[in-house]
Amino acid sequence: MDSALDAAGLQNEAVREYVRYWAGVTGADRVEVVSASDDARLIQEALDAGELLPAGEGRYYSRSYYKDTARSEERTIVATNNPEDKGVYNNWRPASEMKPLLEDLMTGASAGKTMYVIPYLMAPPGSPLEEFAAGVELTDNRCVVLHMIRMARVGVDLINNLANPDSFVRAVHVTGDLENLGQGTPDDKRYFVTVADERTILHFGSSYGGNALLGKIAHGLRQAAYDGWASGRFLSEQFMLIGIKDKKTGKDYHICGGFPSASGKTNLAMMLPPDALGDRYQVSFYGDDIAWLWVGDDGRLYGINPENGAFGVAKDTNETTNPTALESIKEGTDVVFTNVAYNEKTHEVWWEGRTKQPPADLDGWLDWKGERIADRSEEDKDAPWAHPNSRFTTQLDNVPNVAADYNDPHGVPIDGIIFGGRTRDREPLIRAITDLPEGVYDGLTLGAEATFAAEGVEGQLRYDPMSMRPFMSYDEGDYAAHWLKILGGVKEMPIFAHVNWFQKDPEDGHFLWPGYRDNLRPLLWLMQLKEGEVTGRETAVGIIPTKEELNLDGFEGDTADLDRLLDIDVERWRQEMGFREGHLKQFDRLPEEIWEAHRRVAKALDEA
Ligand code: GTP
Ligand code: SPV
Numbered sequence: 175m176d177s178a179l180d181a182a183g184l185q186n187e188a189v190r191e192y193v194r195y196w197a198g199v200t201g202a203d204r205v206e207v208v209s210a211s212d213d214a215r216l217i218q219e220a221l222d223a224g225e226l227l228p229a230g231e232g233r234y235y236s237r238s239y240y241k242d243t244a245r246s247e248e249r250t251i252v253a254t255n256n257p258e259d260k261g262v263y264n265n266w267r268p269a270s271e272m273k274p275l276l277e278d279l280m281t282g283a284s285a286g287k288t289m290y291v292i293p294y295l296m297a298p299p300g301s302p303l304e305e306f307a308a309g310v311e312l313t314d315n316r317c318v319v320l321h322m323i324r325m326a327r328v329g330v331d332l333i334n335n336l337a338n339p340d341s342f343v344r345a346v347h348v349t350g351d352l353e354n355l356g357q358g359t360p361d362d363k364r365y366f367v368t369v370a371d372e373r374t375i376l377h378f379g380s381s382y383g384g385n386a387l388l389g390k391i392a393h394g395l396r397q398a399a400y401d402g403w404a405s406g407r408f409l410s411e412q413f414m415l416i417g418i419k420d421k422k423t424g425k426d427y428h429i430c431g432g433f434p435s436a437s438g439k440t441n442l443a444m445m446l447p448p449d450a451l452g453d454r455y456q457v458s459f460y461g462d463d464i465a466w467l468w469v470g471d472d473g474r475l476y477g478i479n480p481e482n483g484a485f486g487v488a489k490d491t492n493e494t495t496n497p498t499a500l501e502s503i504k505e506g507t508d509v510v511f512t513n514v515a516y517n518e519k520t521h522e523v524w525w526e527g528r529t530k531q532p533p534a535d536l537d538g539w540l541d542w543k544g545e546r547i548a549d550r551s552e553e554d555k556d557a558p559w560a561h562p563n564s565r566f567t568t569q570l571d572n573v574p575n576v577a578a579d580y581n582d583p584h585g586v587p588i589d590g591i592i593f594g595g596r597t598r599d600r601e602p603l604i605r606a607i608t609d610l611p612e613g614v615y616d617g618l619t620l621g622a623e624a625t626f627a628a629e630g631v632e633g634q635l636r637y638d639p640m641s642m643r644p645f646m647s648y649d650e651g652d653y654a655a656h657w658l659k660i661l662g663g664v665k666e667m668p669i670f671a672h673v674n675w676f677q678k679d680p681e682d683g684h685f686l687w688p689g690y691r692d693n694l695r696p697l698l699w700l701m702q703l704k705e706g707e708v709t710g711r712e713t714a715v716g717i718i719p720t721k722e723e724l725n726l727d728g729f730e731g732d733t734a735d736l737d738r739l740l741d742i743d744v745e746r747w748r749q750e751m752g753f754r755e756g757h758l759k760q761f762d763r764l765p766e767e768i769w770e771a772h773r774r775v776a777k778a779l780d781e782a
């Protein structure tokens with residue numbers, strides 16, 4: 175094994191020791207250190223082994239085990255040595271209980287396989303947060319390597335010369351025997367554990383996305399959120415990050431923001447302006463899933479995207495909704511599709527919403543489970559062809575609107591912080607908030623709708639604070655205090671806003687707002703508000719644009735819906751305040767400023 179490490183030029187002795195240890199535990203047959211430059215060879219090996227299928231020139235297709243197609247929140251655990259770290263959402267367990275359990279599960283579990291060593295950086299090299307960014311993922315799964323090469327900066331050089339050679343995240347991934355793990359049963363054997371105060375991630379029993387690409391969610395979000403708090407230096411959030419340039423004034427704005435999983439971050443980050451606004455405005459992509467935020471030397475809030483690729487939801491991606499996404503996955507991009515539908519004869523891929531109707535000629539088409547569409551029984555014939563969580567994985571330099579400076583380690587100054595859930599009523603298109611505690615309070619009460627009575631009270635949200643519910647690594651009260659502390663240190667406060675692209679007509683259920691490219695319009699208003707160019711209309715829950723203030727040039731949506739989109743339903747809001755109180759009461763140590771913000775909003779609603 176040492177010869178494999180030598181041959182790859184892996185010199186960091188702390189990393190070598192870690193690799194030796196886990197190679198011993200997992201019983202892997204051999205060890206291979208990988209860098210991004212190994213991609214073409216690994217792709218060929220995966221094609222030869224049938225782990226990948228060709229999907230056109232420079233495009234690849236993979237299928238994950240059918241019971242392993244999304245993150246598992248129930249099986250995800252944050253472990254530490256301090257019971258005070260237990261929060262409402264982090265499934266906290268003692269580190270002393272979890273480490274031996276995972277080591278036991280992993281013992282001998284990679285026998286007969288190669289253990290790949292993936293040295294990575296979750297940040298552009300040279301970032302002020304670089305000391306939190308280095309990691310080494312060990313995995314026994316080649317497709318995981320191919321995904322990590324796309325999602326992170328990968329290479330031996332990134333970890334050989336760390337300022338502190340021991341300061342890297344230890345991230346061990348063992349796939350396990352996927353057919354015998356009891357996924358979703360009382361005898362579920364999967365464990366996805368982040369031992370946050372030891373910067374060690376141990377994931378057993380999946381090869382999919384956030385369960386297996388450990389640099390991305392487990393390190394980039396959970397571990398980094400913990401590190402940011404423990405060091406007192408930064409925030410790590412499930413946020414997108416975009417630039418909006420006004421070509422007329424030359425002004426550049428940067429907006430970041432949280433939307434719960436599958437609620438529109440990738441689409442917003444890849445947004446092309448509506449045609450009528452394209453001459454004047456340009457939207458650039460910095461990040462679509464994670465942002466690290468800190469206060470720079472000049473007292474402004476700065477943000478970077480620690481990732482190097484996009485792992486985007488395929489569903490409903492088409493020429494109208496997201497032409498940028500289609501460009502970023504075209505031939506020659508080396509994109510990897512997962513769990514979409516695949517044609518074994520023509521090598522085409524398809525997903526729901528790619529075109530209005532699925533391909534008419536069923537010949538060769540297989541659904542996401544690999545079953546022939548033409549052979550479907552009468553009762554299965556309307557089942558989706560692609561899994562609703564099927565995805566594409568592409569590198570940022572394939573994204574046509576990627577910002578010219580996306581690799582700049584210094585990040586970009588943040589002008590606005592937005593939150594947006596899927597809310598069928600109550601939440602207007604946009605409401606702006608200028609007060610810090612009220613902005614943080616708004617993030618903490620972000621939610622997406624409960625869709626069935628069994629999952630929650632009708633009309634009540636499944637709260638997802640700051641869109642971090644599945645990634646929360648420490649106590650929520652401490653988390654709120656950390657937000658107030660970091661943002662409290664900025665000289666130029668970003669403006670906050672809550673947005674909602676998903677309001678529905680109560681009668682016929684259609685989306686009142688066309689969404690996608692039109693989402694630029696409310697964001698332009700927000701930046702104008704920040705600049706003092708518009709005043710909006712004060713309400714109990716924030717400032718709302720007037721119809722006249724929204725730039726509606728070339729708007730093709732129904733302007734009759736705007737009245738409802740730009741209004742608040744005071745009765746629904748009063749009801750919501752009671753739900754919020756119950757939600758916030760779950761959190762220990764919630765800062766008094768947050769409660770004060772809550773009471774202020776409640777009082778304003780009572781008086782409205
Ligand atoms: P994760 O990668 O899971 O964190 O998701 P995300 O927040 O990046 O969500 P994404 O942009 O991939 O969108 C998820 C789904 O919402 C897709 O099916 C989109 O087509 C749909 N969607 C995104 N933006 C809009 C919008 O403005 N309006 C409507 N109606 N749907 C949208
Ligand atoms: C999410 O679920 O929010 C994702 C995809 O961004 S995963 O990497 O699977 O977490």
Ligand code: MN
Nearest residue numbers: 412435436463
């Ligand atoms: Mn996400």
